[in-house]
Amino acid sequence: MAQTVLELKNVSKRYPLAPGSSLEAQGRIAAIDNVSLSLAAGQIYGFAGLNGAGKTTSIKAALGLIQPDSGSIELFGAPIDAAAFNQIGFCPEKPVFYETLTASEIIDFSGRLLNVTVDASRKKQILERVGLYDDRHKRVAAFSKGMQQRLGIACAMLHDPALYILDEPASGLDPLGRRLVKDILLELKQAGKTVFFSTHIISDITEICDKIAIIHNGQILYEGAVDEFCPGHKNGEERFIKIIQDYDSKAAAAKCSVR
Ligand SMILES: Nc1ncnc2c1ncn2[C@@H]1O[C@H](COP(=O)(O)OP(=O)(O)OP(=O)(O)O)[C@@H](O)[C@H]1O
Ligand SMILES: [Mg+2]
Structure with a gap:
Protein backbone atom coordinates (compact mmCIF):
# COMPACT_ATOMS: atom_id res chain seq x y z
CA MET A 1 0.00 0.00 0.00
CA ILE A 88 7.32 20.15 0.29
CA GLY A 89 6.73 22.61 -2.52
CA PHE A 90 4.14 25.13 -1.42
CA CYS A 91 2.44 27.82 -3.45
CA PRO A 92 0.14 30.07 -1.42
CA GLU A 93 -3.22 31.38 -2.56
CA LYS A 94 -1.74 34.76 -3.50
CA PRO A 95 2.00 34.46 -4.05
CA VAL A 96 3.72 37.73 -3.17
CA PHE A 97 7.08 38.73 -4.68
CA TYR A 98 9.48 41.63 -4.51
CA GLU A 99 8.02 43.49 -7.44
CA THR A 100 11.24 45.26 -8.43
CA LEU A 101 12.91 41.89 -9.12
CA THR A 102 12.66 40.12 -12.46
CA ALA A 103 11.31 36.58 -12.77
CA SER A 104 14.87 35.35 -13.22
CA GLU A 105 15.98 37.14 -10.03
CA ILE A 106 12.99 35.76 -8.12
CA ILE A 107 14.07 32.25 -9.10
CA ASP A 108 17.63 32.96 -7.87
CA PHE A 109 16.30 34.48 -4.65
CA SER A 110 13.85 31.61 -3.99
CA GLY A 111 16.63 29.09 -4.71
CA ARG A 112 18.81 30.73 -2.07
CA LEU A 113 15.93 30.66 0.44
CA LEU A 114 15.45 26.97 -0.29
CA ASN A 115 19.21 26.38 -0.14
CA VAL A 116 19.36 24.84 -3.61
CA THR A 117 21.60 25.70 -6.53
CA VAL A 118 19.55 26.69 -9.54
CA ASP A 119 21.92 26.73 -12.48
CA ALA A 120 21.08 28.37 -15.81
CA SER A 121 19.75 25.20 -17.44
CA ARG A 122 17.48 24.33 -14.49
CA LYS A 123 16.18 27.90 -14.43
CA LYS A 124 15.47 27.74 -18.16
CA GLN A 125 13.75 24.36 -17.80
CA ILE A 126 11.45 25.56 -15.00
CA LEU A 127 10.62 28.95 -16.49
CA GLU A 128 9.93 27.32 -19.86
CA ARG A 129 7.68 24.80 -18.13
CA VAL A 130 5.48 27.53 -16.68
CA GLY A 131 5.58 29.56 -19.92
CA LEU A 132 7.61 32.45 -18.49
CA TYR A 133 11.04 31.99 -20.03
CA ASP A 134 10.54 34.76 -22.59
CA ASP A 135 9.46 37.07 -19.74
CA ARG A 136 12.37 36.21 -17.48
CA HIS A 137 13.90 39.68 -17.60
CA LYS A 138 10.63 41.50 -16.87
CA ARG A 139 10.03 42.89 -13.41
CA VAL A 140 7.30 41.11 -11.50
CA ALA A 141 5.49 44.46 -11.14
CA ALA A 142 4.72 44.18 -14.86
CA PHE A 143 3.37 40.63 -14.53
CA SER A 144 -0.34 39.85 -14.83
CA LYS A 145 -2.06 37.96 -12.00
CA GLY A 146 -1.84 34.73 -13.98
CA MET A 147 1.88 35.22 -14.68
CA GLN A 148 2.52 35.78 -10.97
CA GLN A 149 0.54 32.62 -10.20
CA ARG A 150 2.70 30.63 -12.64
CA LEU A 151 5.87 32.12 -11.14
CA GLY A 152 4.65 30.95 -7.72
CA ILE A 153 4.30 27.42 -9.07
CA ALA A 154 7.82 27.64 -10.59
CA CYS A 155 9.22 28.62 -7.16
CA ALA A 156 7.48 25.63 -5.56
CA MET A 157 9.27 23.31 -8.03
CA LEU A 158 12.84 24.55 -7.52
CA HIS A 159 13.96 21.98 -4.95
CA ASP A 160 12.20 19.08 -6.72
CA PRO A 161 10.08 18.21 -3.66
CA ALA A 162 8.21 14.95 -3.12
CA LEU A 163 4.96 16.65 -2.10
N1 LIG B 1 -7.12 34.96 10.47
C1 LIG B 1 -8.46 34.83 10.50
N2 LIG B 1 -9.21 35.45 11.44
C2 LIG B 1 -10.55 35.28 11.50
N3 LIG B 1 -11.26 34.51 10.63
C3 LIG B 1 -10.56 33.87 9.67
C4 LIG B 1 -9.14 33.99 9.54
N4 LIG B 1 -8.73 33.23 8.49
C5 LIG B 1 -9.86 32.68 7.98
N5 LIG B 1 -10.95 33.06 8.68
C6 LIG B 1 -12.32 32.65 8.41
O1 LIG B 1 -12.33 31.24 8.36
C7 LIG B 1 -13.21 30.79 7.31
C8 LIG B 1 -12.43 29.90 6.38
O2 LIG B 1 -11.50 30.71 5.64
P1 LIG B 1 -10.51 30.11 4.56
O3 LIG B 1 -9.59 31.22 4.17
O4 LIG B 1 -9.91 28.88 5.10
O5 LIG B 1 -11.51 29.75 3.38
P2 LIG B 1 -11.20 29.26 1.89
O6 LIG B 1 -11.98 28.01 1.67
O7 LIG B 1 -9.74 29.22 1.65
O8 LIG B 1 -11.87 30.41 1.01
P3 LIG B 1 -11.46 31.03 -0.43
O9 LIG B 1 -11.99 30.07 -1.46
O10 LIG B 1 -12.19 32.34 -0.49
O11 LIG B 1 -9.98 31.19 -0.47
C9 LIG B 1 -13.77 32.06 6.66
O12 LIG B 1 -15.06 32.32 7.18
C10 LIG B 1 -12.79 33.13 7.04
O13 LIG B 1 -13.43 34.38 7.14
MG1 LIG C 1 -8.48 30.18 0.39
Whole structure:
Protein backbone atom coordinates (compact mmCIF):
# COMPACT_ATOMS: atom_id res chain seq x y z
CA MET A 1 0.00 0.00 0.00
CA ALA A 2 1.22 3.52 -0.81
CA GLN A 3 2.66 5.55 2.05
CA THR A 4 0.38 8.20 3.57
CA VAL A 5 2.21 11.47 3.01
CA LEU A 6 -0.27 13.84 4.60
CA GLU A 7 -2.88 13.06 7.21
CA LEU A 8 -5.13 15.41 9.16
CA LYS A 9 -7.18 13.84 11.93
CA ASN A 10 -10.05 15.81 13.48
CA VAL A 11 -8.31 19.14 13.06
CA SER A 12 -10.22 22.20 14.30
CA LYS A 13 -9.35 25.87 14.33
CA ARG A 14 -11.39 28.67 15.84
CA TYR A 15 -10.68 32.35 15.49
CA PRO A 16 -12.01 34.91 17.98
CA LEU A 17 -15.40 35.91 16.62
CA ALA A 18 -15.51 39.58 15.71
CA PRO A 19 -19.04 41.07 15.60
CA GLY A 20 -20.21 40.99 12.00
CA SER A 21 -17.50 38.52 10.93
CA SER A 22 -18.27 36.22 8.04
CA LEU A 23 -18.17 33.23 10.38
CA GLU A 24 -20.76 34.76 12.71
CA ALA A 25 -22.98 35.66 9.76
CA GLN A 26 -22.95 31.98 8.72
CA GLY A 27 -23.66 30.83 12.29
CA ARG A 28 -20.26 29.11 12.42
CA ILE A 29 -17.94 28.98 15.33
CA ALA A 30 -14.93 27.38 13.68
CA ALA A 31 -12.96 28.13 10.53
CA ILE A 32 -12.41 24.38 10.33
CA ASP A 33 -14.20 21.79 12.41
CA ASN A 34 -12.90 18.20 12.84
CA VAL A 35 -11.26 18.11 9.43
CA SER A 36 -9.85 14.69 8.52
CA LEU A 37 -8.01 14.10 5.25
CA SER A 38 -5.63 11.48 3.98
CA LEU A 39 -3.31 11.72 1.00
CA ALA A 40 -1.33 8.74 -0.27
CA ALA A 41 2.00 8.93 -2.12
CA GLY A 42 1.62 9.32 -5.85
CA GLN A 43 -1.90 10.72 -5.74
CA ILE A 44 -3.27 13.97 -7.07
CA TYR A 45 -5.78 15.16 -4.51
CA GLY A 46 -8.32 17.92 -5.18
CA PHE A 47 -9.68 19.93 -2.28
CA ALA A 48 -12.93 21.63 -3.25
CA GLY A 49 -15.06 24.18 -1.46
CA LEU A 50 -16.81 27.51 -1.82
CA ASN A 51 -15.27 30.83 -0.75
CA GLY A 52 -14.71 30.78 2.99
CA ALA A 53 -15.24 27.00 3.23
CA GLY A 54 -11.97 26.40 5.10
CA LYS A 55 -9.53 25.30 2.37
CA THR A 56 -6.73 27.75 3.14
CA THR A 57 -7.12 27.27 6.90
CA SER A 58 -6.77 23.49 6.45
CA ILE A 59 -3.70 23.98 4.24
CA LYS A 60 -2.10 26.38 6.72
CA ALA A 61 -2.70 23.84 9.49
CA ALA A 62 -1.24 21.03 7.35
CA LEU A 63 1.92 23.09 6.85
CA GLY A 64 2.21 24.12 10.50
CA LEU A 65 1.67 27.77 9.58
CA ILE A 66 -1.16 28.00 12.11
CA GLN A 67 -1.57 26.04 15.29
CA PRO A 68 -4.86 24.11 15.35
CA ASP A 69 -6.90 24.06 18.57
CA SER A 70 -7.28 20.29 18.39
CA GLY A 71 -6.55 17.31 16.20
CA SER A 72 -3.35 15.86 14.83
CA ILE A 73 -1.36 16.26 11.63
CA GLU A 74 1.27 14.00 10.14
CA LEU A 75 3.56 14.68 7.19
CA PHE A 76 5.40 11.67 5.74
CA GLY A 77 4.17 9.56 8.65
CA ALA A 78 5.50 11.81 11.45
CA PRO A 79 4.40 14.94 13.30
CA ILE A 80 5.32 18.18 11.47
CA ASP A 81 8.99 19.07 11.77
CA ALA A 82 11.39 21.32 9.94
CA ALA A 83 12.95 18.45 7.95
CA ALA A 84 9.61 17.74 6.28
CA PHE A 85 9.61 21.18 4.68
CA ASN A 86 12.55 20.28 2.44
CA GLN A 87 10.20 17.75 0.88
CA ILE A 88 7.32 20.15 0.29
CA GLY A 89 6.73 22.61 -2.52
CA PHE A 90 4.14 25.13 -1.42
CA CYS A 91 2.44 27.82 -3.45
CA PRO A 92 0.14 30.07 -1.42
CA GLU A 93 -3.22 31.38 -2.56
CA LYS A 94 -1.74 34.76 -3.50
CA PRO A 95 2.00 34.46 -4.05
CA VAL A 96 3.72 37.73 -3.17
CA PHE A 97 7.08 38.73 -4.68
CA TYR A 98 9.48 41.63 -4.51
CA GLU A 99 8.02 43.49 -7.44
CA THR A 100 11.24 45.26 -8.43
CA LEU A 101 12.91 41.89 -9.12
CA THR A 102 12.66 40.12 -12.46
CA ALA A 103 11.31 36.58 -12.77
CA SER A 104 14.87 35.35 -13.22
CA GLU A 105 15.98 37.14 -10.03
CA ILE A 106 12.99 35.76 -8.12
CA ILE A 107 14.07 32.25 -9.10
CA ASP A 108 17.63 32.96 -7.87
CA PHE A 109 16.30 34.48 -4.65
CA SER A 110 13.85 31.61 -3.99
CA GLY A 111 16.63 29.09 -4.71
CA ARG A 112 18.81 30.73 -2.07
CA LEU A 113 15.93 30.66 0.44
CA LEU A 114 15.45 26.97 -0.29
CA ASN A 115 19.21 26.38 -0.14
CA VAL A 116 19.36 24.84 -3.61
CA THR A 117 21.60 25.70 -6.53
CA VAL A 118 19.55 26.69 -9.54
CA ASP A 119 21.92 26.73 -12.48
CA ALA A 120 21.08 28.37 -15.81
CA SER A 121 19.75 25.20 -17.44
CA ARG A 122 17.48 24.33 -14.49
CA LYS A 123 16.18 27.90 -14.43
CA LYS A 124 15.47 27.74 -18.16
CA GLN A 125 13.75 24.36 -17.80
CA ILE A 126 11.45 25.56 -15.00
CA LEU A 127 10.62 28.95 -16.49
CA GLU A 128 9.93 27.32 -19.86
CA ARG A 129 7.68 24.80 -18.13
CA VAL A 130 5.48 27.53 -16.68
CA GLY A 131 5.58 29.56 -19.92
CA LEU A 132 7.61 32.45 -18.49
CA TYR A 133 11.04 31.99 -20.03
CA ASP A 134 10.54 34.76 -22.59
CA ASP A 135 9.46 37.07 -19.74
CA ARG A 136 12.37 36.21 -17.48
CA HIS A 137 13.90 39.68 -17.60
CA LYS A 138 10.63 41.50 -16.87
CA ARG A 139 10.03 42.89 -13.41
CA VAL A 140 7.30 41.11 -11.50
CA ALA A 141 5.49 44.46 -11.14
CA ALA A 142 4.72 44.18 -14.86
CA PHE A 143 3.37 40.63 -14.53
CA SER A 144 -0.34 39.85 -14.83
CA LYS A 145 -2.06 37.96 -12.00
CA GLY A 146 -1.84 34.73 -13.98
CA MET A 147 1.88 35.22 -14.68
CA GLN A 148 2.52 35.78 -10.97
CA GLN A 149 0.54 32.62 -10.20
CA ARG A 150 2.70 30.63 -12.64
CA LEU A 151 5.87 32.12 -11.14
CA GLY A 152 4.65 30.95 -7.72
CA ILE A 153 4.30 27.42 -9.07
CA ALA A 154 7.82 27.64 -10.59
CA CYS A 155 9.22 28.62 -7.16
CA ALA A 156 7.48 25.63 -5.56
CA MET A 157 9.27 23.31 -8.03
CA LEU A 158 12.84 24.55 -7.52
CA HIS A 159 13.96 21.98 -4.95
CA ASP A 160 12.20 19.08 -6.72
CA PRO A 161 10.08 18.21 -3.66
CA ALA A 162 8.21 14.95 -3.12
CA LEU A 163 4.96 16.65 -2.10
CA TYR A 164 3.31 19.70 -3.63
CA ILE A 165 0.72 21.67 -1.68
CA LEU A 166 -0.85 24.31 -3.89
CA ASP A 167 -3.60 26.66 -2.72
CA GLU A 168 -5.72 27.45 -5.78
CA PRO A 169 -2.93 27.11 -8.34
CA ALA A 170 -5.36 27.82 -11.19
CA SER A 171 -6.70 31.03 -9.65
CA GLY A 172 -6.51 33.92 -12.10
CA LEU A 173 -5.39 31.75 -15.00
CA ASP A 174 -7.02 31.81 -18.43
CA PRO A 175 -8.06 28.48 -20.03
CA LEU A 176 -4.61 27.97 -21.57
CA GLY A 177 -2.93 28.73 -18.25
CA ARG A 178 -5.24 26.27 -16.49
CA ARG A 179 -4.44 23.61 -19.06
CA LEU A 180 -0.74 24.25 -18.52
CA VAL A 181 -1.08 23.86 -14.74
CA LYS A 182 -3.08 20.64 -15.10
CA ASP A 183 -0.45 19.24 -17.48
CA ILE A 184 2.32 20.16 -15.02
CA LEU A 185 0.46 18.42 -12.17
CA LEU A 186 -0.01 15.30 -14.29
CA GLU A 187 3.69 15.33 -15.19
CA LEU A 188 4.59 15.63 -11.50
CA LYS A 189 2.44 12.60 -10.79
CA GLN A 190 4.15 10.67 -13.60
CA ALA A 191 7.48 11.59 -12.01
CA GLY A 192 6.28 9.95 -8.78
CA LYS A 193 5.37 13.14 -6.91
CA THR A 194 2.29 13.67 -4.74
CA VAL A 195 0.07 16.70 -5.27
CA PHE A 196 -2.57 18.31 -3.06
CA PHE A 197 -4.35 21.36 -4.43
CA SER A 198 -7.42 23.41 -3.62
CA THR A 199 -9.80 24.84 -6.16
CA HIS A 200 -13.33 26.07 -6.85
CA ILE A 201 -13.28 24.41 -10.26
CA ILE A 202 -14.70 20.91 -9.91
CA SER A 203 -13.96 19.91 -13.50
CA ASP A 204 -10.23 20.51 -12.86
CA ILE A 205 -10.47 17.92 -10.08
CA THR A 206 -12.50 15.38 -12.00
CA GLU A 207 -10.14 15.71 -14.97
CA ILE A 208 -6.82 15.02 -13.23
CA CYS A 209 -7.32 13.93 -9.61
CA ASP A 210 -7.38 10.50 -7.99
CA LYS A 211 -9.12 11.70 -4.85
CA ILE A 212 -11.46 14.54 -3.91
CA ALA A 213 -12.58 16.11 -0.66
CA ILE A 214 -15.34 18.66 -0.28
CA ILE A 215 -15.20 21.11 2.59
CA HIS A 216 -18.17 23.30 3.47
CA ASN A 217 -18.69 25.53 6.47
CA GLY A 218 -15.42 24.20 7.85
CA GLN A 219 -16.52 20.55 7.69
CA ILE A 220 -15.54 17.75 5.35
CA LEU A 221 -18.73 16.62 3.63
CA TYR A 222 -17.09 14.14 1.29
CA GLU A 223 -13.76 12.41 0.82
CA GLY A 224 -13.23 9.62 -1.67
CA ALA A 225 -11.94 8.44 -5.02
CA VAL A 226 -12.91 10.61 -7.98
CA ASP A 227 -14.05 7.42 -9.77
CA GLU A 228 -16.65 6.89 -7.05
CA PHE A 229 -17.54 10.57 -6.68
CA CYS A 230 -18.48 10.84 -10.34
CA PRO A 231 -18.22 7.61 -12.33
CA GLY A 232 -16.84 8.30 -15.79
CA HIS A 233 -15.60 11.61 -14.38
CA LYS A 234 -18.87 13.21 -15.52
CA ASN A 235 -21.33 15.51 -13.73
CA GLY A 236 -18.90 16.26 -10.91
CA GLU A 237 -20.12 19.83 -10.51
CA GLU A 238 -23.75 18.70 -10.17
CA ARG A 239 -22.73 16.19 -7.48
CA PHE A 240 -20.70 18.86 -5.67
CA ILE A 241 -23.64 21.31 -5.69
CA LYS A 242 -26.07 18.63 -4.52
CA ILE A 243 -23.84 17.63 -1.59
CA ILE A 244 -23.63 21.26 -0.49
CA GLN A 245 -27.31 21.99 -1.01
CA ASP A 246 -28.32 18.86 0.95
CA TYR A 247 -26.09 19.93 3.81
CA ASP A 248 -27.49 23.48 3.78
CA SER A 249 -31.12 22.26 3.73
CA LYS A 250 -30.47 19.91 6.67
CA ALA A 251 -28.72 22.69 8.61
CA ALA A 252 -31.62 25.09 7.93
CA ALA A 253 -34.18 22.46 9.01
CA ALA A 254 -32.21 21.78 12.22
CA LYS A 255 -32.17 25.52 12.98
CA CYS A 256 -35.98 25.75 12.52
CA SER A 257 -36.62 22.77 14.79
CA VAL A 258 -34.53 24.36 17.57
CA ARG A 259 -36.53 27.63 17.42
N1 LIG B 1 -7.12 34.96 10.47
C1 LIG B 1 -8.46 34.83 10.50
N2 LIG B 1 -9.21 35.45 11.44
C2 LIG B 1 -10.55 35.28 11.50
N3 LIG B 1 -11.26 34.51 10.63
C3 LIG B 1 -10.56 33.87 9.67
C4 LIG B 1 -9.14 33.99 9.54
N4 LIG B 1 -8.73 33.23 8.49
C5 LIG B 1 -9.86 32.68 7.98
N5 LIG B 1 -10.95 33.06 8.68
C6 LIG B 1 -12.32 32.65 8.41
O1 LIG B 1 -12.33 31.24 8.36
C7 LIG B 1 -13.21 30.79 7.31
C8 LIG B 1 -12.43 29.90 6.38
O2 LIG B 1 -11.50 30.71 5.64
P1 LIG B 1 -10.51 30.11 4.56
O3 LIG B 1 -9.59 31.22 4.17
O4 LIG B 1 -9.91 28.88 5.10
O5 LIG B 1 -11.51 29.75 3.38
P2 LIG B 1 -11.20 29.26 1.89
O6 LIG B 1 -11.98 28.01 1.67
O7 LIG B 1 -9.74 29.22 1.65
O8 LIG B 1 -11.87 30.41 1.01
P3 LIG B 1 -11.46 31.03 -0.43
O9 LIG B 1 -11.99 30.07 -1.46
O10 LIG B 1 -12.19 32.34 -0.49
O11 LIG B 1 -9.98 31.19 -0.47
C9 LIG B 1 -13.77 32.06 6.66
O12 LIG B 1 -15.06 32.32 7.18
C10 LIG B 1 -12.79 33.13 7.04
O13 LIG B 1 -13.43 34.38 7.14
MG1 LIG C 1 -8.48 30.18 0.39
